Amino acid sequence: MEKKGKMMEKARVLSGMRPTGKLHLGNYLGALKNWLSLQERYECFYFLADWHALTSEYADTGPLKSYILDIGTDWLAAGLDPERCTLFIQSRVPEHAELHLLLSMITPLAWLERVPTYKEQQQELKEKDLSTYGFLGYPLLQTADIIIYKAHYVPVGVDQVPHVELSREIVRRFHYLYGKEVFPEPAALLTEIPKVPGTDGRKMSKSYDNAIYLSDPPEAIREKIRTMVTDPQRARRHDPGDPEVCPVFAFHKIYSAVAEIDRINQECRSAEIGCVECKQILSQNLLKEMQGFMERREYYVHRPDQVREILEEGSKRARRVARETMDEVREAMQIA
Numbered sequence: 423m424e425k426k427g428k429m430m431e432k433a434r435v436l437s438g439m440r441p442t443g444k445l446h447l448g449n450y451l452g453a454l455k456n457w458l459s460l461q462e463r464y465e466c467f468y469f470l471a472d473w474h475a476l477t478s479e480y481a482d483t484g485p486l487k488s489y490i491l492d493i494g495t496d497w498l499a500a501g502l503d504p505e506r507c508t509l510f511i512q513s514r515v516p517e518h519a520e521l522h523l524l525l526s527m528i529t530p531l532a533w534l535e536r537v538p539t540y541k542e543q544q545q546e547l548k549e550k551d552l553s554t555y556g557f558l559g560y561p562l563l564q565t566a567d568i569i570i571y572k573a574h575y576v577p578v579g580v581d582q583v584p585h586v587e588l589s590r591e592i593v594r595r596f597h598y599l600y601g602k603e604v605f606p607e608p609a610a611l612l613t614e615i616p617k618v619p620g621t622d623g624r625k626m627s628k629s630y631d632n633a634i635y636l637s638d639p640p641e642a643i644r645e646k647i648r649t650m651v652t653d654p655q656r657a658r659r660h661d662p663g664d665p666e667v668c669p670v671f672a673f674h675k676i677y678s679a680v681a682e683i684d685r686i687n688q689e690c691r692s693a694e695i696g697c698v699e700c701k702q703i704l705s706q707n708l709l710k711e712m713q714g715f716m717e718r719r720e721y722y723v724h725r726p727d728q729v730r731e732i733l734e735e736g737s738k739r740a741r742r743v744a745r746e747t748m749d750e751v752r753e754a755m756q757i758a
Contacts, residue, residue: 435464435611436573438471438512441489442479445496446633448618448626450715451676454500456577456613457507466507467571467740470494470733473512473519477560478543478550494729496636499719504732512567514737517744521566521751522559528599529562529592537561538584565589568608570744575611586610602754604747616676619669621650636719644705647673652697653690663690663697670701677707 437457439449460466470490476483490511497509512518534540540558568576568589576586590607597603619625620632627633634646650670656663665671665687674683686703689695709716722729752758 432463432465433574434571435460435466435575435577436469436568436571436608437466437577438469438474438567439493440471440475441486441493442475443489443628444635444637445493446626446628446635448620448633450496450500450636451618452579452615453577453613454497454502458501460577460611461503461507464575467573467743468497468502468507468509469567469740470511471567473563474560477554477557478547478552480554480556481550490733491726491729492637494733495719495722495726498722498729498732499636499715501718504736508736508739509733510736510740511733514734515570515741515744517570517741517748518563518566520748521570521744522563524751524755525562525566525592525596526559528595533588533591534558534561537588539581561585561588562592565592569593569605570747571740572606572747573608574606576608577611577613579613579615583610583612596754600754600756602750604750604754617672618676619672621646621669623651623669636715640709640716643709647701647705647708648698650701652700656697659696660693662693665690670697670704673704673708674700677704677711679707682707 437453439445439453445454457466457468470493472486472490475486475489479486494509498504502509535558540561543552543557564585565588568586569592576582576589578586586608587610590609593605593607596605620627620630621634622630622632624630624632634643638646647670652670653663653665653668655661655667665674668690671686671690674686678686682703686695686700690700
């Protein structure tokens with residue numbers, strides 16, 4: 423009980439990932455590493471957003487369970503600790519859906535239509551039919567996800583700030599309509615997301631088939647780095663290069679020591695080092711950095727029942743919190 427009391431003194435953080443594929447280095451560097459530091463300072467709720475996955479993957483739900491297990495394995499391998507944060511599956515907490523429904527009754531349609539990512543993602547995912555209520559309403563489901571745990575902060579990149587602002591507006595509208603303050607207004611916890619290029623130089627994404635996955639074995643990672651694009655102007659070994667336009671050098675900035683980064687920068691510009699050697703150094707540094715993760719992942723890969731049990735226990739814990747919030751919601755709205 424003492425431990426639980428201490429946890430409640432901390433501000434709450436809520437974040438999630440859609441299980442639509444395997445996690446890659448971009449996910450690890452852009453989100454997971456930040457989640458690790460947040461679990462030390464806040465009471466964190468991290469969830470697998472399987473209902474959100476349906477907004478775009480509703481026609482192909484077959485892989486969903488395997489992706490949930492795979493990502494849960496990556497979370498634990500990364501160091502997320504179920505004793506210090508709550509790891510759960512969204513659909514195991516049906517109160518999310520109930521709150522989403524109630525909020526849909528009070529949210530003006532225009533608020534959802536003006537969310538910048540609504541039309542942007544429709545353009546990016548032209549091959550999918552996204553003319554559904556689920557896709558239009560996913561920012562509202564996000565709001566339910568956040569406020570049902572009375573989260574104070576939501577770690578996001580700059581592009582997701584409008585979603586958090588929408589949540590704040592909906593909270594204010596709920597309080598205005600029902601005269602009782604049930605939720606804190608969540609704030610965006612801006613996180614600096616490093617630029618993580620894919621093997622072809624574009625943003626790393628499973629959609630582009632250019633990703634280095636967290637589940638890739640060392641030999642696969644070496645091969646992907648070996649075939650990475652480099653400075654397009656450096657056609658021959660003796661040509662000087664420009665590291666700032668080279669995806670390999672972008673990875674050196676993440677995984678290599680400062681002195682080595684400086685040396686590679688100078689030697690690339692003077693053609694003292696070739697791309698083959700540069701990539702070999704990167705492979706060595708990246709694999710050294712990821713060794714602990716890979717060892718922990720190997721442990722959990724062979725213990726899938728343990729991963730499932732952790733997610734189920736986390737879901738039960740999350741549901742207890744969600745039920746308490748929904749009791750307050752129903753009381754404020756004067757419904758059964």
